Amino acid sequence: MTPRPLAVACSGGRDSIALLHATWRAARALADATGQLHPIHAFHVHHGLSRHADDWLAHCAEQCVQWRAQGADLQFHARHLDLLPSPGGSIEALARSGRYAALADMARATGCDTVLLAHHREDQAETFLLQALRGAGAAGLASMPASIWREGICWRRPWLQHPRAAIEAYVAQHGLRHIEDDSNTDSRYARNRLRLHLWPALTQAFPQAPQVLGDAARHAQDAAECLQALAEIDLGAVAAEDGLDAAAAVALGGARLRNLLHLWLQRTVGEPPRASWLDRLSRELPTCTDARWPMAGMGELRLWRGVLRWIPGMPVLPAAERVAPVALPDLRAERCFPLPTFGGVLHIEPVAQGGVALDGLATLTARPRSGGEQFQRAAGTPPRALKKQYQLAGVPAQGRGGPLLFCGEQLVFVPGLGMDARVVAPDGRPQVALHWHAHHTGHSTTQGTG
Incomplete structure (x- = not known):
């Protein structure tokens, strides 16, 4: 391995305590043997959901201090989440994405391109079982990959083939506190319902269940990769200007059509x-010439003159919620300014070029979209309707929240x-440049920069 932070x-x-302990010990052994230093960083996320969350953070920080005293090249980092679940939303999903x-x-x-996760065979x-109970397809049944790159970061699960009992034995052997x-x-x-009520009975009746279900997840991963590759081929064959050639897509047949539409x-x-929704679309598309399919306030699919296009839209709130x-x-004089009415924070960053004059921050107004706004993306280009600019820039529907800032009109x-x-x-x-960070997903996410 090329020496780099991990x-x-x-x-x-x-x-996770066992994985962190094993990782820094392996890094120290490698440094002793080869002279190659791999600094280790421990990342802790404070979800703020438990009354014990502060104690957990303190425990992790204290443990890292103790291990540094034993020779570990180990740094501790923590982030706090500000979770704001929507009514009826899943706190599990919100916490996971955050x-x-x-x-x-x-x-x-910290310059780390690899993050290790401590999921094991039972996880x-x-x-796999949870995804099956939700009616997931191959992509969902693939469960957790052992290694995957996302946005320049490699997420690795080195213990995915190891049973929980092996980790318990490691913890006992080294006297680790957790x-x-x-x-x-x-x-x-x-x-928790599955783990507490179903899992004990399942493993008693079928002791091999963890291994077999793990194998099934790997088979689903292979299937999902093949379906992805097929969808890529089909997408290249049926792509049209700003959408899909509907006749060519329909000619693929039901299963391949659904697979293609899923990727697109x-x-x-x-x-x-x-x-x-995919089932409905694949049934109706072959029988239509001109049609529209709304998608839950996010926009709509529109079939017009043989081309299927995605038309993003803006959710319309009831008058009482506008x-x-x-x-x-x-x-x-500010560097950040919370706007709880709009669900986020405005960040202000001094820049050398491409920003708005500092004096312009004295009389700003934050407004929701009302329709008819004109936006100019670059000098020398004509102002266009905001909806059109979103489409040209490829901004997805969920990236269009937050306030519009005006100076006068x-x-x-x-x-x-x-x-x-x-x-x-x-x-x-x-x-200065302006950045909007929305909190509706449970963490600060940059939705737009300038």
């Missing part, structure tokens, strides 16, 4: 479509697009 996600539980975003943020900040088997998450006994969560919509919309414009205070900043070219300050003049 990260371990550490919650403080048995599995956790991975926080881990990725820490990896980029994989449980995930925490017990009290939420693991809460049957409100699907994984996932890339176009930004999230995988529901199986029931956000009123907010007159902002003078922001020239001049649009200044749009999350997902950045600064309007008409307000960009000349070089040499004091200026």
Whole structure:
């Protein structure tokens, strides 16, 4: 291995404490044998969901201090999440997405291109069962990959083939201290219900279940990769301007059509479509010439003159839920300004060029989209409707939230697009860039920069 920093996600539980301990010991042994130094970084995410969360963070930090005293080249990092679950939303999904975003943020900040995760064989088997119970296809049944690259970071699960008992034995052998998450006994969560009520009976009746279900997940991974490759080939064959050649797509047949639409919509919309929605679309598309299929406030698919296109839209809130414009205070001395009405924080960063004049921060107003706004993406290009600019820039529907910032009636900043070219300050003049960070996914996510 080329010497480089390596990260371990550490919650403080048995599995992650064992993985962190094994990793720094292996790195130290490698340094002793070859002189190659691999700094280890422990990443802890404070979800804020348990009354014990502060104690868990302190335990992980203290453990890293103790191991550094034993010769470990080990640094500890932590991120706090501000989870705001929507009514009826899954707190499990929210915490998971927030956790991975926080881990990725820490990896980029520390120069780590690899993050190790402590999932083991039983975790994989449980995930497979949960996905099967949700009616997942091959991609869902593939469960957790042993290694995958996402956004420049490699996520590795080195213990995915190892049983829980092996980790327990390692912890006992080295006398490792770890925490017990009290939420693991809460049957409100699907994984806990499976683990507490179904898993004991299943493994008693079928002792080989963890290994067999893990094998099934690997078979599903192979199938998912083959389906992905086929969809890539089909997409290249039926692509049309701004969409798909509907006749060529329909000619592929039902299963291949659904496979193609799944990939195309996932890339176009930004999230995988529901199986029931795909089934409906694949049934109706062959019988239509001109048609529209709305997608839950995100936009719609439109078939027109033989081409199937995705038309992004803006969710329309009931009048009682619409956000009123907010007159902002003078922001020239600020570096960040919370806008809870819009669900996020405005960050202000001094720049040398491409920003808005600092004086322009004195009289800003934050407004929701109301329709008819004109935005100019670059100097020398005509202003266009905001909806069209989103389409041209490929901004998915979920990236179009947040406030529009105006100075008087001049649009200044749009999350997902950045600064309007008409307000960009000349070089040499004091200026700033604006960044919108939304909190609706449970973590700060940059939705637009300028």
